[in-house]
Amino acid sequence: MNHIKKLMFLSLSLLLFSCEDIIEVSVDQKQVKLVVDAFVNNLDTTQTIRLTRSIPYFQKSGTEPTVTDATVIIADTSNLKVFPFTHTQDGIYTWTPNKSTGDTFVVGRSYALFIIQGGDTLISITKLNPTVNAIDSIITVPTEGNGPPIAGPGKYIELHANDLPGKGNFYWIKTFRNDTFYGATRNLNISQDMGNTSNGQDGELFIYPIRFNALNEFFRPFRDGEKVRIEIHSISLESFYWFNLIVNESNNGGLFSTPPVNIQTNIFSFNPNKKIGIAGLFSMSAVRYKELIIKE
Amino acid sequence: MFKNAFVFALVSSFFSFAYGQKFTLSGYVKDSASGESINGAIITALNTAESTTTNSYGFFSLTVKSKKQEFRVSASGYEATTETIDLSNNVDIVFSLLSTIETFEEINIRAKLNDNIKKIDISTQSITGKVIKKIPAFLGEADVIKSIQLLPGVTTVGEGASGFNVRGGSIDQNLVLMDEAPVFNSAHLFGFFSIFNPDAVKDVQLVKGGIPANYGGRLSSVLDVTTKDGNQKQPSLNGGVGTIFSRLTLEAPIKKNRSSFLISGRRSYIDVLAKPFLPDNLSDSRFYFYDLTAKVNYSYKRDKFFISTYIGDDVFFAANAFGVKWGNTTVSARWNHVFNKKLFSNLTYYYSRYRYNLEFSNNDDLSFNWTSYIENNSVKADFKYYLNPKNEISTGFQSTYYVFKPGNAVATNPSGTNNFSLPHKYALENAAYISHDANANGKFSVRTGLRVSQFLYLGKSTVYTYNDAPSPGQRRFMDSSWQVGDNEVISNYVNLEPRLGFKYQINKTSAIKGGYNRMVQNLHLISNTSASVPFDVWSPSTNNIKPELADQYTIGYFRNLTIKKQDFEASVETYYKDLMNQVDYVDGANLLLNEQLEGELISGIGRAYGLELYFKKNTGNLTGWISYTLSKSERRVYGINDDNWYPNRFDRLHNLYIVAQYKLNEKWDFAANFVFSSGTPTTFYTGQYTVQGYSIPDAGTNDRNNVRNPDYHRLDLAATYTKKKAGKWETNWVFSVYNAYNRRNPFSIYFQTNYENKGQNEAIQFSVIGSIVPAISYNFKWN
Secondary structure: OHHHHHHHHHHHHHHOOOEEEEEOOOOOOOOOOEEEEEEEEOOOOOEEEEEEEOEEOOOOOOOOOEOOOOEEEEEEOOOOOEEEEEEEEOOEEEEOOEOOOOEOOOOOOEEEEEEEEOOEEEEEEEEOEOOOOOEEEEEEEEEOOOEOOEOOOEEEEEEEEEOOOOOOOEEEEEEEEOOEEOOOHHHOOEEEOOEOOOOOOOOOEOOHHHHHHHHHOOOOOEOOOOEEEEEEEEEOHHHHHHHHHHHHHHOOOOOOOOOOOOOOOOOEEOOOOOOOOEEEEEEEEOEEEEEEEOOO | OHHHHHHHHHHHHOHHHOOOOOEEEEEEEEEOOOOOEOOOOEEEEOOOOEEEEOOOOOEEEEEEOOOEEEEEEEOOOEOOEEEEEEOOOOEEEEEEEOEOOOOHHHHHHOOOOOHHHHOOOOOEEEEEHHHHHHOOOHHHOOOHHHHHOOOOOEEOOOOOOOOOEEOOOOHHHEEEEEOOEEOOOOEEOOOOEEOOOHHHEEEEEEEOOOOOOOOOOOOOEEEEEEEOOOOOOOOEEEEEEOOOEEEEEEEEEEEOOOEEEEEEEEEEOHHHHHHHHOOHHHOOOEEEEEEEEEEEEEEEOOEEEEEEEEEEEEEEEEOOOEEEEEEEEEEEEEEEEEEEOOEEEEEEEEEEEEEEEEEEEEEOOEEEEEEEEEEEEEEEEEEEEEEEOOEEEEEEEEEEEEEEEEEEEEEEEOOEEEEOOOOOEEEEEEEEEEEEEEOOOOOEEEEEEEEEEEEEEEOOEEEEEEOOOOOOOOOOOEEEEEEEOOOOEEEEEEEEEEEEEEEEEEEOOEEEEEEEEEEEEOEEEEOOOOOOOOOOEEEEOOOOOOOEEEEEEEEEEEEEEEEOOEEEEEEEEEEEEEEEEEEEEOOOOOOOOOOOHHHHEEEEEEEEEEEEEEEEEOOOOEEEEEEEEEEEEEEEOOOOHHHOOEEOOOOOOEEEEEEEEEEOOOOEEEEEEEEEEOOOEEOOOOEEEEEOOEEEEEOOOOOOOOEEOOOEEEEEEEEEEEOOOEOOEEEEEEEEEEOOOOOOOOOEEEEEEEHHHOOEEEEEEEEOOOOOEEEEEEEEEEO
């Protein structure tokens, strides 16, 4: 839908006299929030959780203060097994799974996150949902055309993977080019079942905007020898709407804007009277991935 | 037989009149030049001071006792005339009035009207097509909606936004009628122009309060647009060539004084002008809009027939990229019948449809096609019984069948097609009303009315129920669903809508008027954007969406003045409105192509109140008005703004509109508008944070609309040069400047991350019109 709005907007500016000016606005940051970046997955690699604090809107990002004195724990709610995350540096807390001791996250189970910091205890519970059964392939698509989503002739990529059968599966599809993640919000690629609406078909190939457009839009074509990596993360319904809001808020201006909203977190304080602000998300994913080297 | 029974029923309820020898003067009031009927003309028996008002078809009926007496006929924009009529029998008559705009020399000597003091209608404003054409307009194109946006109590969220807000109501709360048929989107080019072609418009009436019982279905106002019948006397052609579009209207008698037609069209030619400047791959692009209005009428003895139609579309088609098309179609057929001198009836059938289509395609094997519409067929009967000058009764009923197609969407790609289509929805709306005007044009008048409306949400459909939200304001998820068959009733809402109006005439030049209305709305425009998008979907009331209700109380003081032989009209009105079951949306609501849309909706209450001052100069070389509105429009929804009241997106505290027109001489006319409106409320982000590499804005608190955009103000100027009439040709040039002092009025301020500048956040002020906009148009008239 954002594309539709954008195009309408474009056609409108083409015809008329609209203009956009970057202006100075002085805003006082109303509340500094504790920001929890807790995206954990079931891969064998070291898992990280990062704690920072929010900064004024016009301050350069990357300058967020870090929170280094917290106790961070994930617990398996089925057997109360505890996985402690320890602080390494810059507010980053890590834990490494160990298959031999059975210290891994299991698909289908619910996990609780506890953070103890500054005399307050925060909690969040989420479920580790299954992801797609397999990624069949990443294929290269040589294209001659021009115009969105394609930026000139060259090689583009397409993801071939099927949505899990049954409704109510949500995915976050992460694409890396030469190990660099497509990090801008405009490239955020999420899917509800095989498409981005609730009434699409189910269990088949992801729809075209998800398996093609989102992987290529805003980018130059791939060059020979470049490496592509695609990860499909299962996410919860809650996380899906959280991502949706990020997409919406990152591009929400002009005639057809919706009221700006605060993106709500799924992490809560045990002490409801102590109104500390919390932002961020606790999300657990099962991951499948595939890599491809672009060849001639 | 039916007729007699009906009359008997009415007579027995008002038996007090049956004494003395009385006769009825009835007929029509018409424009002397074109034969167009005049709505709202007052006919007064000078001896007894009894009077009546013509209805929207120009018909009147006045029953008086004395035999021979003088009758005065007056209407706004016309010379008043007085005629002596011998009423020793019932008399049928057609009064012809001379338009004052054509006879500018005589304006100063015409009789004072005081129509606004006499009439019971409160919060009602009329503008004729002729006045609309004189108001300076964007790109020189006179516009109906833009003109009513200069009236007290009317605001807009901003330039280029479609629709208008009346007394703190949202844009879907206005019943916009064109020859009795409702129009669901009154905007061309998003909102820069309205779909009504001013050349085809006879008059426009906006009712903001004390809404009579014959109107229903929307909460906040009625905008009743009546098109011209077509010149009854002689053929006439008029048109214009403007900066953005060209117009042509032909009207002519088919049979003199009995039958005539009008056909009127407009088309924009931005695409034609832009073509040389477009790159090759876009040169096949089409960007235009058009509309066509046609009407034909026929009178035979006591019957009049009208058939009118409107077709209009906006088309945006960028070659090999996307295409958008939206537009309205209406057809209405009406039959006026005068049963006897006192009973007037009108039977209407109409069809109205709003539909849009959207398609994307970048080559042969990739496309997305989406269509949606709302369509309705309606039958409506209205009766007006002129019992005696002290008692007039209106009654009628209406039945409307709606079909909603929320979205038919198909995506095609190399490996097949995906269908996202939603099923149709159906509804039947029935209404009946009765309204009584006691002593309508007398010293103390009361109008009481009652409307009963019923709304049936019908199958065939899938019905959903939803779980309670985990906390207020949050999305609700489906609990159960089942199928219902054709025409099976899913939900049935019956509402009583009492209406009241009163007038106390203090003296010849001043009156106090008041009104109350309860309104019910069963069609909801599902839209959470600041300006409505043409792709917003209308939804019926369902088992999950309750009918919207509004109670409005209004009172006002009206005063006419004469200062230095010039006539002025002044009024002060205040209103308070309570709104219930207002539709609102969860954060990040997914409103398009969502079968479980109802789960994304939340419900709240609203309130709006304000004070409206209006000062109008009717006569002299300088005419125009000053309108000032002090208003507040708020909403309260659990789960939004920490459950507290917050201002609506279109809330504007101060609104000052000045409209002035000056006739220098026979050649030159000048006009100016000045608009000042307080800034609309908005929400600013104050903080930010990063999660998973995504930069996320944060407002800190949950306050909504707690900051104001800068104020809006604008001056428009126009000069009209009229060439001396040469034979049958009359031509003029209109030179106009919109936004004369080149202000960049902000529509909104929004915040975004600039990726080109290493993720630095910035605030962007968006102005829809960012410059001065000059325009020239050429108009001609032949008759």
